[in-house]
Amino acid sequence: MASYLLAIDQGTTSSRAILFDREGHSVAIAQREFPQQFPADGWVEHDPEAIWNTVVETCREVLGRQEVAAEDIAGIGITNQRETTLLWDRVSGEPLHNAIVWQDRRTAETCQSLRDAGHTELVQSRTGLLIDPYFSATKLAWLLDHVEGARERAERGELAFGTVDSFLIWRLTGGRVHATDATNASRTALFDIHEQRWDPELLDLFGIPASVLPEVKDSSDDFGRSRADVLGVELPIAGVAGDQQAALVGQACFTPGMGKSTYGTGCFMIVNTGEQAEVSRNRLLTTVGYRLNGVPTYAMEGSIFVAGATVQWLRDGLKLFADAAETESLASETSSGHSVYLVPAFTGLGAPHWDPKARGAILGLTRDTGIADIVAAGLQAVCYQTRDLQVCMSDDMSTPPGTLRVDGGMVANNWVMQFLSDMLGVRVDRPEVLETTALGAAYLAGLRLGWYRDLDEIASLWRCGSSFRPGMADDERERLYRGWLEAVARVRSTPAGEAPSS
Numbered sequence: 001m002a003s004y005l006l007a008i009d010q011g012t013t014s015s016r017a018i019l020f021d022r023e024g025h026s027v028a029i030a031q032r033e034f035p036q037q038f039p040a041d042g043w044v045e046h047d048p049e050a051i052w053n054t055v056v057e058t059c060r061e062v063l064g065r066q067e068v069a070a071e072d073i074a075g076i077g078i079t080n081q082r083e084t085t086l087l088w089d090r091v092s093g094e095p096l097h098n099a100i101v102w103q104d105r106r107t108a109e110t111c112q113s114l115r116d117a118g119h120t121e122l123v124q125s126r127t128g129l130l131i132d133p134y135f136s137a138t139k140l141a142w143l144l145d146h147v148e149g150a151r152e153r154a155e156r157g158e159l160a161f162g163t164v165d166s167f168l169i170w171r172l173t174g175g176r177v178h179a180t181d182a183t184n185a186s187r188t189a190l191f192d193i194h195e196q197r198w199d200p201e202l203l204d205l206f207g208i209p210a211s212v213l214p215e216v217k218d219s220s221d222d223f224g225r226s227r228a229d230v231l232g233v234e235l236p237i238a239g240v241a242g243d244q245q246a247a248l249v250g251q252a253c254f255t256p257g258m259g260k261s262t263y264g265t266g267c268f269m270i271v272n273t274g275e276q277a278e279v280s281r282n283r284l285l286t287t288v289g290y291r292l293n294g295v296p297t298y299a300m301e302g303s304i305f306v307a308g309a310t311v312q313w314l315r316d317g318l319k320l321f322a323d324a325a326e327t328e329s330l331a332s333e334t335s336s337g338h339s340v341y342l343v344p345a346f347t348g349l350g351a352p353h354w355d356p357k358a359r360g361a362i363l364g365l366t367r368d369t370g371i372a373d374i375v376a377a378g379l380q381a382v383c384y385q386t387r388d389l390q391v392c393m394s395d396d397m398s399t400p401p402g403t404l405r406v407d408g409g410m411v412a413n414n415w416v417m418q419f420l421s422d423m424l425g426v427r428v429d430r431p432e433v434l435e436t437t438a439l440g441a442a443y444l445a446g447l448r449l450g451w452y453r454d455l456d457e458i459a460s461l462w463r464c465g466s467s468f469r470p471g472m473a474d475d476e477r478e479r480l481y482r483g484w485l486e487a488v489a490r491v492r493s494t495p496a497g498e499a500p501s502s
Contacts, residue, residue: 002074005445006062006235007438008055010080010164011243012101012265013312015054017062018435019073020442022451024461026435028068030061037098042105042347042356045098048086051164052171059231070233075449076172076226077239077441079246080164081265082187085139087150087212088167090160093175096147099164100139103266103305103347107138108356114138119205126192126199128277128286132354134303136163137189137206144207154209161212163187165240169223172237177224179215182291183245191216193277193288196296219245219290220448239444241290243437244268248289248299249444250436251405252462254455259393259401262437263410266350267307267382269389270299271401282392283352290444292455300396302351302389306344306360308410310378313346320371324409331376331415339364341384341487342377349492352392357493364487382410383420384484390424403427407436414468422472423481432465 004027009016014034019027032054037045063070083102088095100106111131114123123131133139140161144151153159160170166180185191185198190208192199198213217223223237241249244262248270251260259271270289277286277298289299311327314320321330341363348356362374393401404426410416411430421428433439443458452458470477 003072004068004074005442005451006059006073006076007442008059008076008078008168009243009435009438009441010051010055010078010168012081012103015051015058016438017055017058018438018442019062019068020439022446024433024439024443026433026439028062028065029435030058030065032058040106042108044101044104044347046084046101048088048095048099048167051099052168055168056230063231070231070235073231073235074451075236075238075445077443077445078165078168078237079241079243079437079441080168080184082163082184082242082244083134083136083139084164085136085143085161086164086167087140087143087147087159087161088170090158090175093171096150096159097143100143102134104139105133105348105356107133107142110138110141111356114205122205123189123202124279126194126202127189128186128193129189130283130285130354131189133356134350135187135189137202137208140208140212141206154212157211159212160214162214163242165242166214169237169240172226172230173224174227179217179223181217181219181221181240182288182296183219183242184240185216186288187242193286193296193298196291218292218294220292220444222448236449238448239441239446241441241444244270244301245287245289245299246440246444247407247437248272248440249458250438250440251407251431252459253405254459257397257401258405260405260407260436261386263307263382263406263408265307265309267304267385268301269386269393270301271393271397273298273300278396280392280396282395283354284389284392284396285351292447300393302392304382304385304389305347305350307382307385308408309346310342310344310381311410313344314375314378320375327375327379328413328415330372331379333372334376338373338376339366340369340373340377341484342374342381343487343491344378344381345491349488352388353488353492355492358491361487361491363490364483379413379416380419382416383423384481386420387423387481401426403429405429405431407431407434417466417468421468421470423477425470425477428468429464430466430468432463
């Protein structure tokens, strides 16, 4: 009997491979960072070959680290940075251009033109999304229009489009399978989340030929088998989900009203809404949480573009510390009520503002401001942004989460987690297994392969590692949050409540 599931977690700044046993314990991890490319203001790209190479390298390393034979692996689950857009040759598998990353804002003017033309209601009613450069549709249209000959080749059926999961599936299967799952499809702005199909009217609106699109499958499904030359034996690819939806599964948020927040490069708060695709009054997103046996479970999501990336910038850009682990002790040197606010709008603002032209700022500096104050402000910004989402969800939902499950690299920082609980005024639960994004992909694969009977069995495996409870006075919480809102207003390209212009 195979003993492990292999999860591929292809993220924005690194690729990881993780082995999990049947109880959901992480047995071994391998990780490789890869370069970020910024060819112009607001543009973010990745080299597709760097993505592929780091995935293969980490998969091979993690097996070697545990001296695990490929025959000990039951199957593969894939989770990925969402919305990031690739276009490649159907015969050679060669990408036509760098991947355009989800953070990229190059299509802001195109999106504004579509909004001005009155297409917002159509897009939101079909996809649950807003018209924004964040999503794949305008990125793909940009590639078709700016890569020489791409549109003509696409029309002839020579090219394939995909988010990162599709690209990895294609490469792993040697081009035998061109597929994605419903969660990733739901982030393209081309997929009708109610009918669960690519939408012809949206394809026409964005100028996308249907011939480039992958097949949409369940999140737990047959995605083909990996080539034997990758890991030494063919392995079934049995689970796929975008990173935030995979974390929803890994956190076992299977009951409507349960929610999780993931703190990676960005921050993403998702609440399960069950069979109802609830529409936000506050510019949050309606998305597919997961799809099993052809039946979608929906979720409401708030997306923050920059979270852990703030720490990376403070480390690599400002060089305020050498290791992210130092931020906890630095922040502990300050009082929570210090006057500094850091608004990390490096690539615009996400939910609920959706302002692609906003830019970052550090506000409230005084003569005695030091490194610790700026570091603390960067960490607090993540918590303030989560409060923004909580306020919106509390207005949108009859029963918003009274407890928040958290995961991602930043949650290892106890100072951040306590401030998050204080700012939200709710209990924050950190699981024993912090790699919940990869764990969700493994669970989805295990469900398909018969390792788990159902979601209830998976839910029984969730274990709380630490809980953080609010201890801040209400008036202090509100005073600090008002200061944050004032700081955000200073960096916005338009007043709050107004749609940003191009």
